[in-house]
Amino acid sequence: MPSATRKTAPKGLEGVVATTSQICYIDGEQGVLAYRGIDIHELADHSNFEETCYLLWFGKLPNRRELGELHDRLVEERKLDAAIIALLRNAPRHVLPMDVLRTAVSALSFYDPQEKSNDREANIDKAIRLTSQIAMIVAAYDRIRKGHPVVEPDPSLSHAANFLLMLNGNQPSATAERALDIALILHADHELNASTFAARVTAATLSDMHSAITSAIGALKGPLHGGANEAVFHMLELIDSSGAHPIDYIKGMLAEKKKVPGFGHRVYHTEDPRATHLRVMSRDLGNSSGQGKWFEISRKIEEFVNADKKLNANVDFYSASTYHTLGIDVDLFTPVFAVSRVSGWTAHVIEQLDDNRLIRPRAEYVGPEHPNPYIGMDQRS
Ligand SMILES: CC(C)(COP(=O)(O)OP(=O)(O)OC[C@H]1O[C@@H](n2cnc3c(N)ncnc32)[C@H](O)[C@@H]1OP(=O)(O)O)[C@@H](O)C(=O)NCCC(=O)NCCS
Numbered sequence: 001m002p003s004a005t006r007k008t009a010p011k012g013l014e015g016v017v018a019t020t021s022q023i024c025y026i027d028g029e030q031g032v033l034a035y036r037g038i039d040i041h042e043l044a045d046h047s048n049f050e051e052t053c054y055l056l057w058f059g060k061l062p063n064r065r066e067l068g069e070l071h072d073r074l075v076e077e078r079k080l081d082a083a084i085i086a087l088l089r090n091a092p093r094h095v096l097p098m099d100v101l102r103t104a105v106s107a108l109s110f111y112d113p114q115e116k117s118n119d120r121e122a123n124i125d126k127a128i129r130l131t132s133q134i135a136m137i138v139a140a141y142d143r144i145r146k147g148h149p150v151v152e153p154d155p156s157l158s159h160a161a162n163f164l165l166m167l168n169g170n171q172p173s174a175t176a177e178r179a180l181d182i183a184l185i186l187h188a189d190h191e192l193n194a195s196t197f198a199a200r201v202t203a204a205t206l207s208d209m210h211s212a213i214t215s216a217i218g219a220l221k222g223p224l225h226g227g228a229n230e231a232v233f234h235m236l237e238l239i240d241s242s243g244a245h246p247i248d249y250i251k252g253m254l255a256e257k258k259k260v261p262g263f264g265h266r267v268y269h270t271e272d273p274r275a276t277h278l279r280v281m282s283r284d285l286g287n288s289s290g291q292g293k294w295f296e297i298s299r300k301i302e303e304f305v306n307a308d309k310k311l312n313a314n315v316d317f318y319s320a321s322t323y324h325t326l327g328i329d330v331d332l333f334t335p336v337f338a339v340s341r342v343s344g345w346t347a348h349v350i351e352q353l354d355d356n357r358l359i360r361p362r363a364e365y366v367g368p369e370h371p372n373p374y375i376g377m378d379q380r381s
Contacts, residue, residue: 127346189344262317278318
C-alpha cells in the first residue's frame with residue numbers, strides 16, 4: 001500500500017468508509033440497523049441486554065447454557081474496589097456524572113486484575129467487567145451525590161433490573177425493567193459513530209481497553225453525540241415551564257439557526273429504527289406513569305420538524321422522555337447511554353485488535369506557505 005496521500009476527505013469524514021467490521025450493519029436509506037446481521041426490531045422484541053452483549057462480543061446468539069454463564073460472569077463482576085467508591089465520594093458535587101464516569105473508568109484500570117494484558121481473552125474479561133462496573137458507577141455516584149447509601153447489587157436480577165435497583169433503592173416494576181432493557185439493546189452499538197471510532201483509534205495504538213473506553217466516554221459526552229438526549233429534555237422542560245407552544249418554541253430556535261436536539265443524523269436519511277421503539281416506549285411509559293405531557297410535547301415537536309425541516313427524530317429524541325419517566329435524572333441520561341454502549345465499544349476494540357493496524361490519517365495542510373521564514377523576536381511587529 002503506497003504511503004502517499006490520495007485524496008482529501010470530506011469534512012467530518014462524511015461517507016468515508018474507514019474500516020471493515022462484522023459487528024453492526026446500517027442501511028441509512030432504508031432505516032435498517034442490525035447487530036451481527038440480526039435486525040434491531042427483532043432484538044428489541046425478543047432479546048435482552050445480556051443476550052445482546054453476547055451477540056456483540058462473540059458474534060452469535062448464545063444457547064441457554066452460554067447465556068446463563070454470561071449472566072453469572074456479569075453478576076460476579078458487580079463489585080467496585082473501595083478506592084473507586086472513595087473516588088466517587090470525593091468528586092466535587094458540582095461536576096457532571098459523565099465526567100465522574102470518565103475519570104472513574106480510567107481509574108478502574110488501577111485495580112483491574114488483568115491490567116497488564118491486552119490479549120483477546122483478557123479483553124473479553126475486561127468487556128464483561130467494564131459492563132458491570134460502569135452500571136454500578138453510574139448508580140452509585142447518583143446515590144452518593146444525593147446523600148443516599150450505595151445499594152448492594154442483587155445477583156438474582158438482570159442487568160437492567162439491577163441497575164434500576166442500585167439507582168432507585170427499590171425493585172423496579174416488570175414494565176420499568178423491560179423498558180430499560182429495550183433501551184439498552186437499542187443503544188448497544190451503532191457502527192463507526194464518533195465514540196466507537198475514538199475507542200478504535202485508541203485501541204489501534206496498542207494502548208489498552210480502559211484507555212479506549214475512556215476515550216469513547218469523552219467523545220460520547222458531546223451534545224452532537226450522546227449528550228443530545230440531555231439537551232432534548234432541557235428543551236422539553238423549558239417549553240413546559242415557559243408555557244410556550246412547542247411549535248412556536250421550535251420556530252424560534254430555527255430562526256436563531258439553532259439545531260433542534262434529537263433530530264438529524266449523519267447516516268439515516270429516513271426514520272432512525274431505534275426511534276421507532278423509543279417513541280412507543282415514551283408514549284406508554286408516559287401514560288402509565290401519569291406523565292404523558294412529555295410525550296405530547298415531543299410528538300408536536302417531531303411532527304413540526306418532520307414537516308418543516310424534513311428531519312427525523314434520532315435515538316436521543318424519545319430516549320429523553322423515556323428515561324425521565326423511568327425516574328432517571330437528566331444529567332444521567334448520557335451516562336445511561338454509556339451503560340449500554342460499553343458493550344459495543346468493547347466489541348469494537350476486540351475486533352480492532354484481531355486485525356490491527358495503526359489508524360493514522362493525514363490532514364490537508366492549508367496553513368501559511370512553506371517555507372515561512374522564522375523571524376527573530378526583535379524584528380517582529
Ligand atoms: C446529528 C448531527 C450532528 C449530524 O450532523 P451532520 O451530518 O454534520 O449534519 P449537518 O449538521 O451538516 O446538517 C445538515 C443540514 O441539516 C440541518 N440540521 C441537521 N440537524 C439539525 C437539527 N437537529 N436541527 C436543525 N437543523 C438541523 C443543518 O443545519 C444543515 O443545514 P444546512 O445544510 O442548511 O446548513 C446533526 O443532525 C445535529 O447536530 N443534530 C442535533 C444533535 C443530535 O441530536 N445529536 C445526536 C445524534 S444521534
